[in-house]
Amino acid sequence: MKKSNTGLFSMLKQNSVESAVLLLAEILALCGGLVLILMVFVNIGSIFGRVLFGMPLVGDFELIEIACGVSIFMFLPICKLKNGNIIVDTFTLRLSKKKRLLLDLIGDALFGLVAIFFAYRMMFGLLDMIRYREQTMLLEIPVWIPFGPAIFSLFFLSLICFISVLSKLSTLVIVRAN
Numbered sequence: 176m177k178k179s180n181t182g183l184f185s186m187l188k189q190n191s192v193e194s195a196v197l198l199l200a201e202i203l204a205l206c207g208g209l210v211l212i213l214m215v216f217v218n219i220g221s222i223f224g225r226v227l228f229g230m231p232l233v234g235d236f237e238l239i240e241i242a243c244g245v246s247i248f249m250f251l252p253i254c255k256l257k258n259g260n261i262i263v264d265t266f267t268l269r270l271s272k273k274k275r276l277l278l279d280l281i282g283d284a285l286f287g288l289v290a291i292f293f294a295y296r297m298m299f300g301l302l303d304m305i306r307y308r309e310q311t312m313l314l315e316i317p318v319w320i321p322f323g324p325a326i327f328s329l330f331f332l333s334l335i336c337f338i339s340v341l342s343k344l345s346t347l348v349i350v351r352a353n
Contacts, residue, residue, distance in 0.1 A: 196335060200252040203328060207249030214242040234313035241311075245321045248328040255286070255335050273350050280343040287336025294329035297322055 221235040254260060267275050303309075304319035311318065 193338070196338065197256060199331065200256050200335070203249045203331070204253040206324075207246035210242045210246045210249070214239045234311065234316075237311045237314050237316065241316065241321045245324050248325040251290075251328055251332045252335050255332055255339070273347065276343055276347055276350070280340055280347065283336045283339045283343065287333045287340065290329045290333040290336060294326050294333065297326050297329065301326065 217232065217235055217238055221232040225231040264275075267278060270278075301319050301322035304317070304322065309318040310316060
């Protein structure tokens, strides 16, 4: 397995729209990181409460479960921008650069379609959670709350994938012209 270092992330500083996309992806990742750091403190507080007072924080696992899910979704856009997804290139090592670029373009298009499909389906889940007023067991946190950042992150991820497709398509056209 190989992790790719180059790609769309290095090209994104070309214009203001792409800079805005990069900035938003960085803000999402920063928020996701802050959520995880807060959950570390929740976990530490629960452990100290259990050890020192025999009383852990009630529902700590509910908070951590929700926070981890939300933060994972928030990391997806920056991961795509930095080509941080792990790829297996065993079968494509001997292909020409143009053919690998075409395969990457197809992969980005599929990734974008899957992300937009997941976001679309999660909107129905969000509506169901609101309609049925589903809550967590101990803290009674409405389950629909984490759907918002997850859906936004997936739609944003699909936008990034389609920008990447356009970028790779223009590169293919330039390579073909030469």
